[in-house]
Amino acid sequence: MAALSPGSAVPRPVAIVGPTATGKSELALQLAEELGGEVVNADALQLYRGMDIGTAKTPPEQRRGIVHHQLDVLEVTETASVAHYQRTARADVEAIQGRGAVPVIVGGSGLYVQALLDELTFPATDPAVRARWEAELAVSGPLELHQELARVDAEAARKLLPSDGRRIVRALEVVELTGQPFSASRPEVGTPRWNTVLIGLDRDTAELDARIEARTATMFTQGLVAEVHQLLEHGLREGVTARRALGYSQVLAALDGEHDLAEAQRATAAGTRRFVRRQRSWFRRDQRVHWLDAADPALPELALQLLRPERLHP
Structure with missing residues (x-):
């Protein structure tokens, strides 16, 4: 089953999405092996070079010789850009198809998957406008900015948490620059690009x-703290996105004396559980996703069944 598009020379991509720690990377490797595919990462933090342990990035020696794209493409001092990812990841997918291989997209960053x-x-974007709103956020806090957003774009305010200062700032910036609601830039969900098959993995919450x-305990025992020390030498503190990542921000706080490493580990696990809830909320809204139980022993075969044309086009 080297191609997913019947009667076509262009292989049909598959995207494996869902909450963190469900087993998406393993299934991606299994499908890439079975289909003759290459993996395209859709995890925003795995874009960063050197952020390996804390992002659960599959080590090169465990990739089974399968080519991976969109890994280790940013320095920790750089800010991840969804727009840049969209351009480069789309180019990767189409190059993979051009080689007659199946693109296997995998990751839990919902906005990145959607952009792709x-x-x-x-x-x-305008750096001056963004800086002005960020300064206002620092002074007034996210709740007050959320109230301002409700005044100028009620729909956006309803969809954004009052605590989500970063996205509130972005929404206010867009409204100011374009004169249009922030939601006007949101896509209409239809047939996914390349007619991609979306497979969602989840597990029982407990x-x-x-x-x-x-997994959090393993990260700390296998060298997350040493990884943070190494990344500090490469400018981790100067990075806007990387230093705020789960695990890394908690270890940085411990190194700064705000708490000890035991608390850093606890806070990382708690933060990851909260992140899982947000991921579920994001992906469960997408009716195109075919959900599978990641704990099912027959998972690879069930996923392959979903890719068969007769299942997708009854």
Whole structure:
């Protein structure tokens, strides 16, 4: 089953999405092996070079010889850009198809997946306007800015948490620059680009919580603190995105004396559980996703069944 598009020379991509710690990377490797594919990362933090342990990045020696794209393409001092990812990841997918291989997209960063597969446009940004709103955020806090957003764009305010200062700032910036609601830049969900098949993985909440606890503990015992020390030498503190990542921000706080490493580990696991809830909320809204139980022993075969044309086009 080297191609997913019947009667076509262009292989049909598959995207494996869902909450963190469900087993997406392993399934991606299994499908890439079975289909003759290459993996395209859709995890925003795995874009960063050197952020390996804390992002659960599959080590090169465990990639089974399968080519991976969109890994280790940013320095920790750089700010991840969804627009840049959209351009480069789309080019990767189409180059993979051009080689007759199947693109296997995998990751839990919902906006990145959507940017790749949907017609998501990115309004212009202005550093001066952004800086002014960020300064206002620092002085007044997210709640007050959320109230301002409700005044100028009620729909956007309803969709953004009052605590989500970063996205509130972006929404206010877009409204000021374009004169249009922030939601005007959101895509209409239709057929995904390249007619990609979306497979979602999830697990029982108690089971997933236990996996998160175990994975977090492993990260700390296998060198997350040493990884942070190494990244500090490469400018981690100067990075806007990287230094705020789960695990890394908690270790930085411990190194700064705000708490000890035991608390850093606890806070990382708790933060990851909260992140899982947001991921579920994001992906469960997408009716195109075919959901599978990641704990099912027959998972690879069930995923392959979903890719068969007769299942997708009854």
